[in-house]
Amino acid sequence: MKKKTRPRKRRRKNLGSVPGTMTYTGSKTEQEFYIEVIDFSKEQCSRTVYNDVKDVFRYAEEENTTWINVNGLHNVEAIEALGKYYKWHPLVMEDIVDTFQRPKIDEFEDYLFVVFKMIYYDEERLVTEHLSLLMGQGYVVTFQESKTDVFDDLRKRIEENRGRVRGEKSDYLLFVLLDAVVDHYFLVIENLGDKIEDLEDILFEENDVDISKDILNLKKEILRIKRSVFPAREIINRIEKTDFSLIEEHTRNYYRDLYDHTIQVVEYVEVYREMILSLMEMYMGTISNKMNNVMKVLTVIATTFIPLTFIAGIYGMNFDNMPELHGKYNYFVLMGIMLVIFIAMLLFFKKKKWL
Amino acid sequence: MKKKTRPRKRRRKNLGSVPGTMTYTGSKTEQEFYIEVIDFSKEQCSRTVYNDVKDVFRYAEEENTTWINVNGLHNVEAIEALGKYYKWHPLVMEDIVDTFQRPKIDEFEDYLFVVFKMIYYDEERLVTEHLSLLMGQGYVVTFQESKTDVFDDLRKRIEENRGRVRGEKSDYLLFVLLDAVVDHYFLVIENLGDKIEDLEDILFEENDVDISKDILNLKKEILRIKRSVFPAREIINRIEKTDFSLIEEHTRNYYRDLYDHTIQVVEYVEVYREMILSLMEMYMGTISNKMNNVMKVLTVIATTFIPLTFIAGIYGMNFDNMPELHGKYNYFVLMGIMLVIFIAMLLFFKKKKWL
Amino acid sequence: MKKKTRPRKRRRKNLGSVPGTMTYTGSKTEQEFYIEVIDFSKEQCSRTVYNDVKDVFRYAEEENTTWINVNGLHNVEAIEALGKYYKWHPLVMEDIVDTFQRPKIDEFEDYLFVVFKMIYYDEERLVTEHLSLLMGQGYVVTFQESKTDVFDDLRKRIEENRGRVRGEKSDYLLFVLLDAVVDHYFLVIENLGDKIEDLEDILFEENDVDISKDILNLKKEILRIKRSVFPAREIINRIEKTDFSLIEEHTRNYYRDLYDHTIQVVEYVEVYREMILSLMEMYMGTISNKMNNVMKVLTVIATTFIPLTFIAGIYGMNFDNMPELHGKYNYFVLMGIMLVIFIAMLLFFKKKKWL
Amino acid sequence: MKKKTRPRKRRRKNLGSVPGTMTYTGSKTEQEFYIEVIDFSKEQCSRTVYNDVKDVFRYAEEENTTWINVNGLHNVEAIEALGKYYKWHPLVMEDIVDTFQRPKIDEFEDYLFVVFKMIYYDEERLVTEHLSLLMGQGYVVTFQESKTDVFDDLRKRIEENRGRVRGEKSDYLLFVLLDAVVDHYFLVIENLGDKIEDLEDILFEENDVDISKDILNLKKEILRIKRSVFPAREIINRIEKTDFSLIEEHTRNYYRDLYDHTIQVVEYVEVYREMILSLMEMYMGTISNKMNNVMKVLTVIATTFIPLTFIAGIYGMNFDNMPELHGKYNYFVLMGIMLVIFIAMLLFFKKKKWL
Amino acid sequence: MKKKTRPRKRRRKNLGSVPGTMTYTGSKTEQEFYIEVIDFSKEQCSRTVYNDVKDVFRYAEEENTTWINVNGLHNVEAIEALGKYYKWHPLVMEDIVDTFQRPKIDEFEDYLFVVFKMIYYDEERLVTEHLSLLMGQGYVVTFQESKTDVFDDLRKRIEENRGRVRGEKSDYLLFVLLDAVVDHYFLVIENLGDKIEDLEDILFEENDVDISKDILNLKKEILRIKRSVFPAREIINRIEKTDFSLIEEHTRNYYRDLYDHTIQVVEYVEVYREMILSLMEMYMGTISNKMNNVMKVLTVIATTFIPLTFIAGIYGMNFDNMPELHGKYNYFVLMGIMLVIFIAMLLFFKKKKWL
Numbered sequence A, B, C, D, E: 001m002k003k004k005t006r007p008r009k010r011r012r013k014n015l016g017s018v019p020g021t022m023t024y025t026g027s028k029t030e031q032e033f034y035i036e037v038i039d040f041s042k043e044q045c046s047r048t049v050y051n052d053v054k055d056v057f058r059y060a061e062e063e064n065t066t067w068i069n070v071n072g073l074h075n076v077e078a079i080e081a082l083g084k085y086y087k088w089h090p091l092v093m094e095d096i097v098d099t100f101q102r103p104k105i106d107e108f109e110d111y112l113f114v115v116f117k118m119i120y121y122d123e124e125r126l127v128t129e130h131l132s133l134l135m136g137q138g139y140v141v142t143f144q145e146s147k148t149d150v151f152d153d154l155r156k157r158i159e160e161n162r163g164r165v166r167g168e169k170s171d172y173l174l175f176v177l178l179d180a181v182v183d184h185y186f187l188v189i190e191n192l193g194d195k196i197e198d199l200e201d202i203l204f205e206e207n208d209v210d211i212s213k214d215i216l217n218l219k220k221e222i223l224r225i226k227r228s229v230f231p232a233r234e235i236i237n238r239i240e241k242t243d244f245s246l247i248e249e250h251t252r253n254y255y256r257d258l259y260d261h262t263i264q265v266v267e268y269v270e271v272y273r274e275m276i277l278s279l280m281e282m283y284m285g286t287i288s289n290k291m292n293n294v295m296k297v298l299t300v301i302a303t304t305f306i307p308l309t310f311i312a313g314i315y316g317m318n319f320d321n322m323p324e325l326h327g328k329y330n331y332f333v334l335m336g337i338m339l340v341i342f343i344a345m346l347l348f349f350k351k352k353k354w355l
Ligand SMILES: [Mg+2]
Pocket: A014, A015, A016, A017, A018, A019, A020, E179, E183
């Protein structure tokens, strides 16, 4: 194997640092940083955007339920200030800005910390976004690298007071946030299913398109989706079963429903994984089959004409004494013999079903 | 890979909506909507068909056991009205009309909610139908997209008072309903087994039929069957083991028997899955074997005649001085030499078992 | 895929019937029906054959241990009468005559119900026989489709008072019956091992035998054996661990020993399954290797002679002015050149190790 | 498939016999039978060899710890006499002489019964030896088919009072015996690793050696090793966790250490299994790659010369009127054209990277 | 298979020895032996290097937390002396110098014993280093074969009093040591990912590079990484869950975080393993596809010209009476016919999409 590694940069910039050190490991350092606050109770609802993290602190004191949505993980200082105000654990702070952190849930005495991955297709390219959620008495704080449209519907629902969010506490707010993410998983999965069907169509209809690269790429997409999506199942299950006091009894039904959806996501991914494996197998069968057909054509033609050409070669020789050459009808007799051989050959191949 | 995606419609129409929103996600919107009610006790039995959901409410009050069979999930309003009357949870209502909902069981305080999939072959095409069952004190309500013949036998059995249904409560009614669905699974599985045997026959008997597409399609059918059928096992097991008060002790024997049947279904599907994998493998072996035979014919013929043709070519050259051409018997000597070479070649291939 | 399904009959005749309905689902309807009773205590032993089921009832009353062996499942009425006399559950009765019932164990208050499969080779064909065993205070009743020789040894042992059966109760009688069946499994497995070794021998010794069909058939046999044999392990384990009062403490040692044997059976089947997979893989390797060799012969011969033939063709052309043709030794010079080319080719192929 | 089964003998001679019947199922019936007794305490140690089993009985009475090593399982009577003296269970006695018995542990009230397999390579052939160990108060009795060198080191250690055995009880003696067997497993595994590396070397260095048979044989060896070695892990774990009174607390550390080693053995076997699978896969890739190269040579040569030969054939025709033949330089012009075609072909193949 | 085993040395030198015997099983016997001691409290920190083990004993008495880092496992006597001073179990001592010991954790009354593997790439070669850690009241002792740079950062952090180590006890010191090792795992994994991407690039871009050897080598690297890395997950989990008194409550959060990282490592290894499998599969597809293309070129050229050459051969025969030869335009007519055949052939192949 020839060396051809282009110099690659270290990806995990936080290796070897002091545990609890906040290092943003993503690449979106040019984003605008802002904090969107949606503060609501049954009766009223306000939505404000701030750029300074200190303006947000006051929401911790009041009675309403507050969704604080922080956009831009590169502003480590601001996030650290928020975390210190809320007294979150340093390891939590580290994970909020570590985009390599896998989905997980950590339970602390007075707050829950959830890491999720948002996935979507951006012009055929699968994108994974790091999402952290912190839920405590009266608040859910979400952290994301940049604005996505996953929560757009939800935002409107809260403002227009559709659904039950306005009348519920932060445990239900956490649920609807996670529910929005999981609903987005289905979009990715439908897209994936379409791609597989396209490949199948190509395999059956067109000729000689090399789809092995596409299959490999789909496999890699499925591996990435699995890694983002499968842990979600266990996380939701743990929220539903937890004895954490802020999760109220009647909200558990909703988490159970969400759990159901995560199972469905997992099932679909597994099914598509098996289908991709079958596709590759079928592709191999198709290639072999085609080669077989090519070989048959070559064999039929070559095998039929090579002996005839030899015979013609015999009578093209220049020996002085070749008595066969001199009979008046010998040429025609030979042509007849060749025809018989030719037809016999064809019948032989017909019998072998090669024709 | 060339883009050839035909525009596809979004399949899951309920993504992003408020949890508990009822959205019919299937495609059977032109069906007639009607409710069939079979109301029975040990002594009597009535069967009535209604189109207005309000006519059905009165059955909730009386003492008999009632099977309310709702046909047509597109009539979301009627189903919602029924659900409100019976006070079922909004998430249950959502799942009744969500045909993507996977099989599951949810236990509530005074009712059980079961989602099952009916599967059958409709002219060689595998069809999956969404079926929801709600069992409470004195009633079982079933919801399906359109009329199927899965429950025909059962309906007759109740009316003719065959079997034990008329003398039992709603827990036994739920059992016979699920039993009818599971019995139908076996029909699908027998059909699947026949298809696999057909493919095997083709593989061994006929020549050169490309069955890789059929194999792929069977694999996809098996994946779909698995998804519908495998959860049934766990669901029945949970009903048998539940401490839900409406399931009486002596009925558990029947659920245990049904559980046994679901295990059998799962086993068969697994066996057929393995057989399909073997079929594909064998198909590959068959192709390779055939190509081998084609190659041998080509090689034997080409390898035998090519050197002979070369020799003939030699004596077809027009050099002035080629002494061999002038002997009286040289032509015959050469023909003899060629014959010897020819026979030696044949013996060589005979020894190699290529002939 | 061309349709070529021969019309197939429905196999499971009991689908859709009332739960507890006895329907014989096998095909041995022409067997003689008879009941063999072996009644024994430590001191005495009698063996009698009856055709009428009512003659057997009296054995239920007396003190001895009785083995009632019913042959012929098609006589549903007789079996039903026996079941009613012993008060077995209707679902048990259904399973006794349902040859599709998988191996299982059901514990009732005063009897155990065990379904097992006997397997044996009948002239190279693998046969599965349905066997039901009911064990209660003082009796074991066995039901089989037709007489097999699995219990012949055991019958003699009881009559000749060899071993401990005569001194033990029905729990030990059940053990020796199951032990006889499991011992038979080993015969099947030895047969299977022989078949695999035969295939291996063919693969390594003979040339060009297409064994893919044999491999597929062996795989299918293994799938059938698995289905019959694997559940036995769990069943025996449950008997050993049960708190069913009729299983005495000192008999558990024997069930533990039997459990050990079922594990061994399972292990062998797994090993043979892996070996069959390897065989198929090796077969593919062998085919590819052979084709490689065929190709090399073709390539060496064709590649050596085709250029030479071209040269001969050049000097067979009839141009008026071809100076090379007229030198006195040019023919010999050309022959020399051709020889050099020929030898160079051979050396080239030698270096490539194709010769 | 042609029948070519050489008549094979029944291997399991104990099938169908009365449970508890002692039947030696191995083939080493010509061995000398003898019993080696090593009797020791902290202060003294004696080693004696007996041929009569009755001479051994007296060791049961005295205070020392005794290792009784019985060689030769074919002497069923002697072993039975020993078993009766020690009051071991008949099923234990059966398993001592049943070489097909898989590794296992049975706990009885006052003794432990362990079956292990010793494995080693005897001139490249993998040999499995049946080993039974019975440990009770003051004794360990081992049974093996014939003398092996597995315990030689241990014997010396006891006599020379190295290590802790002399100062410990029978629980530690059992440990050092099992430890010696497990240490031997590592030798087999190192041997296996060497074989795999050899195959790899062949695959990468030499040309055209068919190693599929070697791969198959290695796979079969691994299957046999797995069957002997994997159960050891669970057995040691159970000894360590047992509440059997004779296993003292401080000895458990040693069993834990041994357990660690069995895990390591299992891990190595799994790793080698995966490597063998990869080897076969790579072998297939290698074959395909080679065939590709063969095909390319054929194609380049044939494709280049076949059109040229055709052209030469044209001008070898004998038509009266072929004007091209008569120009003075036409022959040289044609030769030039052919050269151009030839070079164009080579450039084409160069571009395709076939040259 | 030809024997070509180069004589290989026994690798595990400690087989068959007395349990608890210390035998260094590695190969680094020429290293310098030294002990580095970092002794610290919140206020102060000293770092000293010793060559005599006795100089280290005094650290056991004082109050500070001490990290004793022993380099060079070949100095078995020194290590034994240290072990005796600290009263560690002989089996622990054996494992410290046994480089074959797999990762594990053993809990003793007053100390924890952890075995880990450090892995890193040394000029493209994957290196595994044996690391033992002993943690007790006030100390952590680490043993490694030779100096690595895994702990360099950590050493500096302690001396410069960055992070929390200086203010914590030995439980946190153990954590930061293990954390440093696990962080190093990620470096290996990134390297592995780069290698896979390189292979992918080669597969898609360049032609005809045989990468099967590279794939095999990557597979073997992954197997080795798995063996070193996977047990780490379980070990960290056990430290977090242990009730060992020295692990304080607030430190468990850190072990939980570390556990999270080990899961991530495991996930990546699994993903890369699947990708390698897919690569091999794709490589096979690529080869088959290429061969198909080669065959098509051969078939098109050969099949087109072979019949034409035959026709030319006919008219090159020397029969006296071949009327076709004498017509004035027959040569041109024949050339025309040949052209038609030629074009027909091309159209045929065009239709088959072989051109
Ligand atoms: Mg860190």
